[in-house]
Amino acid sequence: MRGLLTLVVVMGVLIVAGVAVIGLTVAHRLTHIAVPAGAPSDTVLDEPAGTQVMGVMGMGDRLAITLRGGGPDRVVIVGVGTGQHLGTIRLTH
Secondary structure, three states: OHHHHHHHHHHHHHHHHHHHHHHHHHHHHHHOOOOOOOOOOOOOOOOOOOOEEEEEEEEOOEEEEEEEOOOOOEEEEEEOOOOOEEEEEEOOO
């Protein structure tokens, strides 16, 4: 009976450890965006004066940059590896 209790405790510990490893792996992958080798260090957005960056979100190999001012609010999509302007989404009120 004592051997069974030991086995149950050990398996419980292994289950908890496995769930913790999975959780930490998912959290690490979500918070650490890999920048491709050769990513540009400088990218210039040709935006009018008075433009403010309201937020930046990584989407795989792209960045979505939310801008306000200097015209209608907009989201500019930029390629991380190339620095190329991929598109603009204009937001209307």
